[in-house]
Amino acid sequence: MSVCTVANTMAVRDTDVNVQGSALAGQHVLLGVTGGIAAVDTVRIARELRRQGAQITVVMTNAAQRIITPLAVRWATQGEVITDWDGDMQVLDGVDGVLVVPTTRDTLASYLHGLQNGPLLMALSVARSRGNPIMMVPSMHIDLANDPITDELVDRARHQGISIQWGNEEEGK
Template identity: 65%
Template sequence: EVSVIMTPSAQEIITPMAVRWASQGEVITDWDGDLSGLSGFDAVLVTPATRNIIASFVHGLMNGPLLMALSAARGRGCPIMMVPSMHNDLAHDPVTEDLVVQCVKSGVKVLWGAEEEGKRKTPNHEEIVARLGNLVNNNSTSVVITLGATRTAIDDIRYVQNTSSGYTGYMIASELYRHGMDITCVSGVTTIDKPSWLSLDIECPDPDDMLEELKALTKDNIDVWIHSAAVLDYVIPDPVEGKIASLQGDLDIQLKEGAKHITELRESCNGAVRIGFKLESGIKQKDLVHRAHAQIQSAGMTATIANRMEDYGKEGKPRGWLVDSHGAHFILETEQDMCNAIRSVIENNR
């Protein structure tokens, strides 16, 4: 539920009627007898936040319902996020910097956008919503999620790599971030842009390097581990230094079985929520569920997301199945169903 407070300046740019239609919520434009600005909001978001609004908030002025709502929110300890937007000259003014510091000291989250065309512009709506969600739902749950493809070197310029864009991992990470969790991504090779709000992303394209990074992270007492990366089952043990010359005829490349990350981490992640992924092809659903449950038992997982390669992305086919430690399984029709199921597993096992 959204209530919008529009300043007189905002009403000169867009009409309250248009905002009410878009938000499907109340639009407050002036003082009223109900003092709607004192309503018990879960959070107050000011975007764009002008220097005038920031200064008025810092100095306790109250010349409209927006500043009244901000003052009441500050008094209740309600989360406040401001998204300043102004020319660079104003943003770099020491007075502006001091005002922002005072906001931060009073508990306000200040989100600056990128510098473009001589201005600090408003970030895109997805970033604003993600960061506001993290602020409102903030909790102490720490999550490590692996994502993307991994590769093993043939020589210094060639490699063997499996297929994964990182889309699923980043989608899960973003969903959990919006619900207030502290996210660390350990990414292999990805082909999509990383969401800007996921600030801690450790790049480890090599599966052995990724495993060593995960082992190091176990020392931080992580609450939740999600293994969505496509980790190579087989690796090249002795890559050639330099470049193998062309026109040498056929090459015989030796592959050895690589380490299973979820198995290697079993003892050091004891007590944490652990969610794995299981991709198979050419098998029936009941066999897929059986193999996913076997993975849970062998690696000490909490749950596994199981899916079949031939179903992925096909209309009318489910995104996968959630399999728990008891062998129960639940169909996941969409990507969002998968994210919701993972969040439920975390919340029910914490």
């Protein structure tokens, strides 16, 4: 923990977190952030991952960047935030797992159909080819979640070994 002394008091940097567990100690998590409105929770989620000991690298879609800034995400993760293509993407070499939260239906469908229209989809394909665990947390309006096509997408993702974790329904979302 980083501290500074000011007038005989100790202040903790605002980027620090109190480690509360070791479930993710030594794990490098790639956090994918998509354009669902639930992206506003990215700071809270990233800091919770850090409280469990995770090192975090973030890949944000363009739509996510319209909801939450890379600056805020960088502050929360104290890690690299990827917002654009990088032909090398060496940061993926040390990734232990991928968490995409929120996962929009568009991102889920694009990934399952092999589309490569952004760095997050490329990172997901790399993770799949390397056998890295992938967890997705869908976030969408209840009408989209109840669409039979969404069920097909979720079933297909689970068949491919992707962990799908739905959050609690709140206000029809």
